[in-house]
Amino acid sequence: MSTVSLPDQCKDPFSFETILSLYQTILATKIAKLDMANITFIEPYSLLCLLLMGRSYLRLTGERLMLHRVPPHIMQYATRMDFFKYNIFTVDESLHKDTGLKRSASSSRLLEIIEIPGKEKESVKVIAKVIATFRKRAIVILKNWFTLTTIDHLVTVISEICQNIFEHSLDSGFVVIQSYTYMNERIFRIAIVDSGIGVPGSFEHSPMVLSLSNAKLLEAVLTTPLSSKRRYGYGLCQVNSIMEQLKGSIFLRSENAYISVLHHKRAAKGSYIFLKDDCPTFPGTQFSITLVG
Amino acid sequence: MIVEIKKLAQGISVTRKSTDLFTRYVGRLLFQKIIEKLQHIAPHEVVIIDFDGIRAVDASFVDECLVPLVKLSQTNETPFYGKLINISDNVEYIVGQVISMEKEHERYIVITDRLCKNGCHALGRLSEIEKDIIEYFVINRQATSDDIASFLHLSGDEANTVCSNLHKARAIRKIDDSYVFYCV
Numbered sequence: 001m002s003t004v005s006l007p008d009q010c011k012d013p014f015s016f017e018t019i020l021s022l023y024q025t026i027l028a029t030k031i032a033k034l035d036m037a038n039i040t041f042i043e044p045y046s047l048l049c050l051l052l053m054g055r056s057y058l059r060l061t062g063e064r065l066m067l068h069r070v071p072p073h074i075m076q077y078a079t080r081m082d083f084f085k086y087n088i089f090t091v092d093e094s095l096h097k098d099t100g101l102k103r104s105a106s107s108s109r110l111l112e113i114i115e116i117p118g119k120e121k122e123s124v125k126v127i128a129k130v131i132a133t134f135r136k137r138a139i140v141i142l143k144n145w146f147t148l149t150t151i152d153h154l155v156t157v158i159s160e161i162c163q164n165i166f167e168h169s170l171d172s173g174f175v176v177i178q179s180y181t182y183m184n185e186r187i188f189r190i191a192i193v194d195s196g197i198g199v200p201g202s203f204e205h206s207p208m209v210l211s212l213s214n215a216k217l218l219e220a221v222l223t224t225p226l227s228s229k230r231r232y233g234y235g236l237c238q239v240n241s242i243m244e245q246l247k248g249s250i251f252l253r254s255e256n257a258y259i260s261v262l263h264h265k266r267a268a269k270g271s272y273i274f275l276k277d278d279c280p281t282f283p284g285t286q287f288s289i290t291l292v293g
Numbered sequence: 294m295i296v297e298i299k300k301l302a303q304g305i306s307v308t309r310k311s312t313d314l315f316t317r318y319v320g321r322l323l324f325q326k327i328i329e330k331l332q333h334i335a336p337h338e339v340v341i342i343d344f345d346g347i348r349a350v351d352a353s354f355v356d357e358c359l360v361p362l363v364k365l366s367q368t369n370e371t372p373f374y375g376k377l378i379n380i381s382d383n384v385e386y387i388v389g390q391v392i393s394m395e396k397e398h399e400r401y402i403v404i405t406d407r408l409c410k411n412g413c414h415a416l417g418r419l420s421e422i423e424k425d426i427i428e429y430f431v432i433n434r435q436a437t438s439d440d441i442a443s444f445l446h447l448s449g450d451e452a453n454t455v456c457s458n459l460h461k462a463r464a465i466r467k468i469d470d471s472y473v474f475y476c477v
Contacts, residue, residue, distance in 0.1 A: 124318045152383035155313050
């Protein structure tokens, strides 16, 4: 059984691109084992994308990827995030009793990985559950950003992005929310991902956007009321303007492109938009919404 | 008529215990419930949409529920006037954003019971003159276009045109063919 060693690049959405670049090789050469020994830290977006990689592999090959030599603290974290609940990976060493979770499994500082179904009615129920749980835990998760209006706005963000999964992706997806500290920086992150047809696929039949590169298309959906289904699409525009108000950042990836929008805390410095085409191809749409402070 | 959104939402299984209204699905269901209630309104009645107990909405909900309601109020069959009350900052922001977006020849305005961040008791695409007129009505309750003309130093025709446009968007009331306009 061939193995690929994953580099220690699970610290943010940008660094995870290195691991996504291995995806096509893993598929093409049917590598069945991922060596996790080098991973020292994994954040929520990377964890969800790893889950998507495993799911896509399972769907295309019928085999489950094996996680090999998972460091105990990564194993603890993944277990606590319900990473193994979806039965997508196998692990060659299970979590030893002595290294098990010392913290409560129902920690309030995060919202464990939840699957968003691809059908409207079921999805609405799950989104309601996600929002209700987020509201309950928000006082702890958003300890450093807590205001009622911030929570209300983030509820809108979660709902808008999760809806896009069943409306546009033609697939199911996952959501996870967590606040954590990394390198003395407090980070709040919502990750919402799917492996469906992606933004370019959703706009395949829209002549007005055919001339745009994928990264430009991602910019267009975030900044203009563009929709592949209706005359107007407000959702992602709202997400962007809410994040501008909250001075947060958005990382949106789809197929082979990404856009990163950083709204600076000082109004005078405005917003930075960074576009990138020709990234490693990975199916679907992946969002990371971040507050730092 | 007062439409208590929270009470109507309690009749929908996914929003029974929720303080948030989200998704197109919920928007469509709630719009149907509101329509049922509107069967009994009189022409030119003010329909108060009470958001007490609702913390957050999303654009999809607004697009499926409030936008069609505002559209409906502008028809001539049974004209009515909508007014949002007890809205949170989030509801104000999302409703304002959605109904302000360009819609070619359509224009939507929603009256609220609070002074919004745009400096007016209304949300939507409004010129500065229109905002002043709406605020004038909030204070004085009723006026003719001549009153508005003298208040804003406009010609009689200009004032009449602006007031008529605001009435068309159901931002101020007019009963029958009287020259008097009323606050919503």
